[in-house]
Amino acid sequence: MTDELLVVRAQLGERGALAELLARWRMPVWTYVRRMLDADRADDVSQEIWLAVVRGLPRLREPGRFVPWLFTIARRSVTDRLRDEYAQAEETSAFGDIAGEGIAEDPAEVMVERAALVSVLSALPVLEREILVLFYLEDLPVEVCAHVCQVPAGTVKSRLNRARRLLRESLEEKGHTS
Template structure:
């Protein structure tokens, strides 16, 4: 995360209400986009993203490492999404893959990803949104998802394969 954002997070933690507004202005769209892609409905994304920001305001004073704000924010967003998806969210087995994400694979245009995401299962969709659309690092994705980096890689690998299949169909 950029150091400019760290300063804004710290100002918000001190109690500068304008800094909180600045955070919302800067991060509202990524959060809304993530929630929208995960839930598939704009009206739900409105409610859930509002819920996310309330949780952020409540928890912000206790955030120990401001530089990890992005991962913390998306962890909160994910928790809200999982609450929404709990009914239809089924655990799926993962395949451990040791290889690094293939550079050739990530030549996936954002526009294509957005268009095809709806056909990808929730777990794979989530990692695609975080990594490709929200530009979170592998480590940040792992933190948000609460899994090891290796698992993020394996999910990305599978997600790209599914995306390719989706594009080919």
């Protein structure tokens, strides 16, 4: 069953359709939010997102645009959380060094390298991190990224280019070479 059909059925009051949408999109949304925030905040923000989805779903005029609409809500929720935290201006985080070289074979090393990559991603400016997450990690096309971020497709492409450059520079600084 397509997302569009599930949305229409959910708008008509079918709870099973809403539950299926939630089951289908819960992890991708949480993963997106987790890549933008830490795990504790990701849980809270994800709940806020799904509350907004349940409240707003009856007003969604184009059921076929559910995924961009969903990620727009997710982006707005993440942005609001970050804005609130930056307004408090008391938190600055330090990022650990990346340990190890090359491709890890050991599962523990893989976890360390993944944590290091998350650390490097976290150090990127929010706009560039967001584009990398949406495009590469959520596999959204440029056009959907543009819709979610409310910018032209050309801006998405330039942010992707800048984000890749910043990521490469950061990894090189930490001792990883391409």
